[in-house]
């Protein structure tokens with residue numbers, strides 16, 4: 418193979434020793450659960466993401482679950498989300514007992530289509546018994562959704578707005594992070610994401626203290642918060658005053674220590690990712706049906722570099738024969754998946770999501786992709802007929 422599809426090892430040439438030292442330091446301290454690195458990382462993460470508060474958690478899926486549960490979203494509620502996304506976006510909605518309502522994407526940026534979103538909310542309001550509660554926008558492949566418009570729609574209808582930034586943490590729109598517009602941002606540190614750790618991890622960015630307190634409680638089995646204790650007279654460990662149904666949702670200290678090191682170079686890596694994407698875009702001009710379009714004023718973190726091709730599957734086979742791995746995100750939109758077939762979709766169906774599922778193909782992408790190897794990938798695509 419010319420290169421791995423997502424190269425998570427090359428970074429070790431830059432910060433491997435620092436990460437290993439950070440891990441060893443946690444092993445020596447023995448503070449594997451909620452050690453000091455966890456809080457230190459939350460502070461740095463909030464600063465990086467321009468958020469008032471950051472709460473680390475077990476993974477990007479639990480980040481969504483914690484939020485939906487904190488807002489009391491459940492049976493009878495509708496949560497609007499794109500169908501062209503990773504399953505976790507809709508899965509968490511369905512598992513609360515609420516109904517995901519699938520909305521189409523824009524043909525250029527592939528993020529949720531605000532026009533179809535508006536029509537879908539009006540349709541649910543008029544024609545169903547479901548109560549619209551929230552919108553989950555996805556920063557697909559690393560670029561921000563159209564947050565100014567989504568915020569206006571959320572305000573018109575009294576809905577919460579979540580930025581599912583599992584793939585997009587670090588992306589900005591006019592130099593602002595999604596939390597500027599969203600009520601909360603959820604992040605995944607799965608190793609293949611742009612800011613990945615050495616296992617599973619996640620976080621939630623919020624701007625509201627009450628919500629933050631509620632989330633800290635849900636993260637540890639609904640344990641009492643400092644505020645709860647004040648008014649309760651309870652004199653024992655807050656873990657043993659359980660006011661809500663929560664979960665085991667913590668980030669491991671070792672992962673926080675890894676992430677503290679990785680966050681230091683994340684800004685530089687976002688720059689490198691943009692250099693790689695620029696080289697692809699100029700190298701592939703005219704040779705494929707579409708190279709990626711980023712929203713005006715947007716900065717992508719390029720979780721994926723995804724092109725469109727009329728003969729996508731044959732292109733994948735051709736590249737494979739040259740030792741070049743590719744991936745299809747996503748071959749089946751969620752509304753066409755057996756697990757989600759029973760949930761509502763916006764009016765007129767989701768033609769863009771369905772067409773894109775047949776045309777997209779993602780190329781090897783990462784901050785350390787070698788120029789020579791990238792030129793071979795570009796050459797192999799250009800020679801394919």
Ligand SMILES: *Cc1c(COP(=O)(O)O)cnc(C)c1O
Pocket residue numbers: 476477478479502503505506555581583584604605606607617618619
């Ligand atoms: C990866 C991903 C998630 C889930 O993150 P995990 O850490 O794997 O649980 C959620 N939403 C989107 C859009 C993702 O890409």
